[in-house]
Amino acid sequence: MQYDLKLTGGTIIDGSGAPGYRGDVGIKDGVIVALGVADGDATRTLDATGRVVCPGFVDIHTHYDAQVMWDNKLTCSPWHGVTTAVVGNCGFGIAPMRPEHRDIIMRTLEKVEGMSYEALSAGLGEEWPFVTYPEYLDALEARGCAINLASVIGHSPLRLYVMGEDATEREASELELDQMQALVREAMQAGAIGFSTSMAPTHHGAGGKPVPSRLAAFSEVDALVGAMRESGRGVLQAAQGKRFFNKEFVELATRHGVPITWTALLAGMAGPGSHHRFLEVAAEHAAAGLTIVPQVACRPIMFDFHLGEPYPFEILPAFHGAMRADAAGKLAIYADAAFREQFKRESAKDAKNVDAGWPERAVISRYDADPSLEERPVVEVANERGVDPVDLVLDLSIASGLTARFRFAFLNHDQSEVRDLIQDPNTVITLSDAGAHADQLCDACYSTHLLGHWVREQGALTLERAVHALTQRPATLVGLLDRGLLALGRPADVVVFDPATVAPAPLRRLRDLPGGAERLVADAIGVDAVIVNGQLLRHRGEDQQGPEDALPGVLLRGGQAPGARGDAPRAKGAKAAGRPAGATVTSRTEPGPA
Numbered sequence: 059m060q061y062d063l064k065l066t067g068g069t070i071i072d073g074s075g076a077p078g079y080r081g082d083v084g085i086k087d088g089v090i091v092a093l094g095v096a097d098g099d100a101t102r103t104l105d106a107t108g109r110v111v112c113p114g115f116v117d118i119h120t121h122y123d124a125q126v127m128w129d130n131k132l133t134c135s136p137w138h139g140v141t142t143a144v145v146g147n148c149g150f151g152i153a154p155m156r157p158e159h160r161d162i163i164m165r166t167l168e169k170v171e172g173m174s175y176e177a178l179s180a181g182l183g184e185e186w187p188f189v190t191y192p193e194y195l196d197a198l199e200a201r202g203c204a205i206n207l208a209s210v211i212g213h214s215p216l217r218l219y220v221m222g223e224d225a226t227e228r229e230a231s232e233l234e235l236d237q238m239q240a241l242v243r244e245a246m247q248a249g250a251i252g253f254s255t256s257m258a259p260t261h262h263g264a265g266g267k268p269v270p271s272r273l274a275a276f277s278e279v280d281a282l283v284g285a286m287r288e289s290g291r292g293v294l295q296a297a298q299g300k301r302f303f304n305k306e307f308v309e310l311a312t313r314h315g316v317p318i319t320w321t322a323l324l325a326g327m328a329g330p331g332s333h334h335r336f337l338e339v340a341a342e343h344a345a346a347g348l349t350i351v352p353q354v355a356c357r358p359i360m361f362d363f364h365l366g367e368p369y370p371f372e373i374l375p376a377f378h379g380a381m382r383a384d385a386a387g388k389l390a391i392y393a394d395a396a397f398r399e400q401f402k403r404e405s406a407k408d409a410k411n412v413d414a415g416w417p418e419r420a421v422i423s424r425y426d427a428d429p430s431l432e433e434r435p436v437v438e439v440a441n442e443r444g445v446d447p448v449d450l451v452l453d454l455s456i457a458s459g460l461t462a463r464f465r466f467a468f469l470n471h472d473q474s475e476v477r478d479l480i481q482d483p484n485t486v487i488t489l490s491d492a493g494a495h496a497d498q499l500c501d502a503c504y505s506t507h508l509l510g511h512w513v514r515e516q517g518a519l520t521l522e523r524a525v526h527a528l529t530q531r532p533a534t535l536v537g538l539l540d541r542g543l544l545a546l547g548r549p550a551d552v553v554v555f556d557p558a559t560v561a562p563a564p565l566r567r568l569r570d571l572p573g574g575a576e577r578l579v580a581d582a583i584g585v586d587a588v589i590v591n592g593q594l595l596r597h598r599g600e601d602q603q604g605p606e607d608a609l610p611g612v613l614l615r616g617g618q619a620p621g622a623r624g625d626a627p628r629a630k631g632a633k634a635a636g637r638p639a640g641a642t643v644t645s646r647t648e649p650g651p652a
Contacts, residue, residue: 061100062086062592065554068106070094071522072544073113073529078522083111085550088592093546102594106554109586110521113529113544114141114205114551115505118486118536119295119321119353121171121494123151123209127197128181128572130609131204131601135492137582138506138562139553141590142206142533142541142614143492148297148321149256149271151212152182153194154219154241160186162223163215166263169381172369172495180572191241192248195613203611204603205590206551206619208538210295211245213255213271213282214263225270226263230278238278239285246289249615251537253286255279257299258321260373266382272299276306280313287314291616293536294318304339304350311348319535322489323352324359325475326412333475340484351535354479355489356508358467361498362423362565362578365392365452366460369498370468371413376400385460392452402448416466417447424463425454436464477518480508480527486535487527496577503562503580510561510584521557537617549619552589560584591619 061084070093071078084092084100092098115138122132123145135143145151150171155163164182168175188194191211198207217225220237230238242253255271263269279302286292294310296302298320307318323336336352343350361370366385371377380391391397407415420436431439431454440447454462470476480487492502505528512518519527533542540549563581571577581599588596593610595602603609612619 059084059086059091059096059098061091061096061098062102063550063589063594064096064100064103065106065111065552065587066096066103068109068111068554070544071110071112071525073525073542075522075526075530078110083544083552085552085589085592088550090544090546090548090550093544104554104587104597106586108556108558109554110525110557111544111552111554112525113542114553114588114590115139115528116142116533116538116542117488117490117492117502117505118144118319118532119147119488120145120490120492121147121150121173122207122492123153124167124173124178124182125493126203126207127201130201132492134500134579134581135490135502136205136588136590136595137585137599138503138580139528139555139582139585139588140205140490140502140505141551141553141588141595141611142208142538144208144210144251144536145493146210146212146250147254147295148258148261149213149254149269151209151215152186153188153215154191155186155215156189156219157186159218159222162264163218165265166214166269169263169266169367170261170269172367172498173493174497174571174573174575176573177496177571177575191245191250195248195250195615199613202609203613204595204609205611206541206614207611208251208536208614208617209249210252210254210293211242211250213253213274213279214269216241216282217270217274221270226267226273228273229275235278235281239281242282242285243288246286246292249613250292251614251617252293252295253282254295255282255302256297257302258297259299261297262372262381276302279306280310283310283314283316287316291537292316295321295536297321304343307350308343308348311343311350317349317351317535317537319351319353319486321353323354323479323485324469325472325479326469329410330472331475333479337478337482337484340482344484349535351484351486353488354476354482354485355470355501355504356476356480356487356512357501357504358471358476359469359499359501360465361468361495362463362465363498364460364463365455369495370416370466371401374401374404374411374413376404388460389456392456398449398452401452402446405448412469416468417451419471420447420451420464420466422454422462423465424461425458426461427458477512477516480512481518486532488532496571497567497575498578500565500578500580503582506555506560506562506582506585509555509557510559514557514560538614539618540622541614549622550589550592552587553585554587554589556584556586558584
């Protein structure tokens, strides 16, 4: 057979969790047509000796809904081997959206997802190419994308579209709920893979008001999930809150037979060791035959922020006023002695909140007036100056006009607890949040961190299990029917990486968003090749498509490529699937050739 692309001599880890084996991969017309033995010539051959060859990674928790409209290469996720991304998480998104509500949704995304309003405004422009959700999917498809995209319809834009500004004030009427149900049915028909919502108390939008989904009664969510499941498919993704958590998840999963994945189970979420009880509940759900899967992160949730947008502290009562204040109002609040005392109490090591003890973990990441302070611990500088660390942060913020930046691990900083979370069979590893909090964090590199830190350095997972966690596990959970597995006839989404070096590089700050807004990115180390639908997208850290070339990603309407039928039929003349006879099986603890 004549292949378009052939990968030779690598260790094939197919995504199923099965042992890796040495062999070749043959690709033709965008699909895998040979696996293990690939006799014949190829238009292009890549030597994968000493490398792992596996399915492209599937990131089911991104917020690229807006970014894809100006950056259809979706940097920097593909750099780290991601070949499929899901947008629309946590009830957010930009469709459906009437023109008169566009400013509200951009202000909401600015507040809740840390997106630059200036970047959103400049990047999306004055004339959005869609109003309805089906039109949004059509716009994505027409624009093209470097990687595959799937979308869930978000509760907040849905409410805003039907209820207008009342969406942030009250529950829906019966007529409004009927209209929302009809729009969810329309979205599923158009190709949405599910529905998302948020009841998280930290999720505040335009003007500091709760995001629209938080005003919904449980009966509203129940009705919208029911409308979704009329299609016979669909996943519910939810950011949990006190009145929308395990009890409600069980009710929805039982009544509608819906798979649910919730955000987020993080180390320290409810105090040290709190993850154990959440894992126990997840195990109970699984034993009862319910698919209720917590999303976990493999990296510390590390925020790099300024007090102009104090996202890590918005859960604290001390900041309730600051959340609604403009810059001048924030400066006045931060100078107030009563505010400072309350902030100190809520920052103490024994405080009962997720920010407890944060000054001990914080560094000054940017201070233009005195760069010598940068990357120094807050506590160290405070001790030198004889001031409280909280006062130091507030004083530097005021002196800099709220441009001073600080960085600390917000959650997931206890590595023994993170190990528990990623090893648990009832969780799913994801939470890149790619496209959100762009100037505060960059976890689009979670895949290379998992492979480098947790597999190679810590030995917490075998390569086979880690690859499964990045590919087939998330794809199956959210109903992506033809992704996450290397198999004959499947679309050729493939990553080639060096298990000895794979890792994310240190974060770096760019000013390349529309309007000159900043963001953090991380380059990938040890990722040799990224292939999407049979086309070589990245090779040795460089894009392979020119500015005029068509991009290889497709919109996965209903969870699969256009014309697909789930598991695609075997290509004519293909070698047998699975480990071929005579193939060398590698060790599960030391995968790949030396």
